[in-house]
């Protein structure tokens with residue numbers, strides 16, 4: 335457990351979405367999330383109610399703290415004394431606050447890890463833009479590189495497979511429905527260096543998770559948490575509509591596997607555990623929701639592997655080639671995960 339003095343980076347920065355801690359923070363948080371996005375106010379009021387239903391508190395902050403603690407412990411056990419900082423795009427602690435602390439602590443070579451496992455504007459470039467904006471404020475900014483997206487890495491797949499296996503064991507023979515966050519179809523068409531990387535990665539992860547859980551037969555893919563204007567096309571089917579379809583086909587038990595989320599975000603505890611569960615009850619469908627990766631040891635080890643790889647301390651075993659290409663300053667550049675509304679917005683590599 336000695337300090338590894340050869341580490342190429344002196345800080346890890348966990349970058350996440352952010353969420354309110356108490357009811358009087360909900361509106362300001364939602365204003366930050368939707369600044370300039372054209373999301374209708376009714377949608378904001380609706381989403382605000384989801385947060386109030388849970389005491390005005392998002393689960394995401396506690397999940398991030400738990401992940402940081404687990405990751406720090408894993409890195410220490412591998413001989414790295416590199417501290418993990420935490421900053422969010424939409425709520426305290428903001429990325430600005432994390433960077434100020436990091437700079438005050440004399441950190442110069444930062445490796446950024448985001449809580450989004452998949453490439454898309456929302457999960458990739460929007461965080462890179464937020465970093466560029468925060469770094470531009472600093473007189474002497476540290477160097478920030480990022481690790482690639484880790485959705486296809488063995489660790490993430492193994493954690494989700496273990497969760498799916500446990501859920502399926504509670505409901506043998508149930509139809510497995512993988513779920514992720516819907517995004518607008520133009521965002522999907524520009525996800526990753528060649529477009530459509532968001533759905534391609536999810537399908538690949540679903541296939542691997544299903545096989546690794548030792549399951550056979552059919553599985554489906556559905557989406558949750560659509561927002562935006564009703565007339566804009568988003569990825570479909572919505573999970574609730576899909577449950578109606580399954581009901582019509584005579585299916586009466588399902589496992590919902592939210593592989594699009596790394597932990598129990600509001601989308602999981604509201605859109606799936608609350609809303610989709612209600613749909614299942616109405617249709618007489620038995621439902622079990624598989625756990626998210628959270629702090630599963632395989633997931634934490636996989637992240638540590640990716641961090642060590644990015645620091646040059648380890649080879650790429652267990653890490654996906656696609657993820658490697660989208661990290662370590664080798665993202666597809668300007669064309670990758672484009673910002674369709676404001677194409678000129680600066681972003682870190």
Ligand SMILES: CC1=C(CCC(=O)O)c2cc3nc(cc4[nH]c(cc5[nH]c(cc1n2)c(C)c5CCC(=O)O)c(CCC(=O)O)c4C)C(CCC(=O)O)=C3C
Nearest residue numbers: 351353367371381392394449450456457515517561599600
């Ligand atoms: C792909 C994706 C991820 C995964 C990648 C990642 O992790 O970043 C993600 C994560 C999250 N999204 C979250 C919350 C929200 N997302 C919203 C709005 C939107 N999300 C979108 C996409 C995604 N979102 C999109 C295309 C919009 C429309 C806005 C626009 O086009 O600019 C809104 C506004 C209200 C609404 O419209 O729903 C809220 C409140 C939370 C926090 C949950 C918690 O508190 O636990 C998390 C982790």
Ligand SMILES: [Fe+2]
Nearest residue numbers: 458665670671
């Ligand atoms: Fe990208």
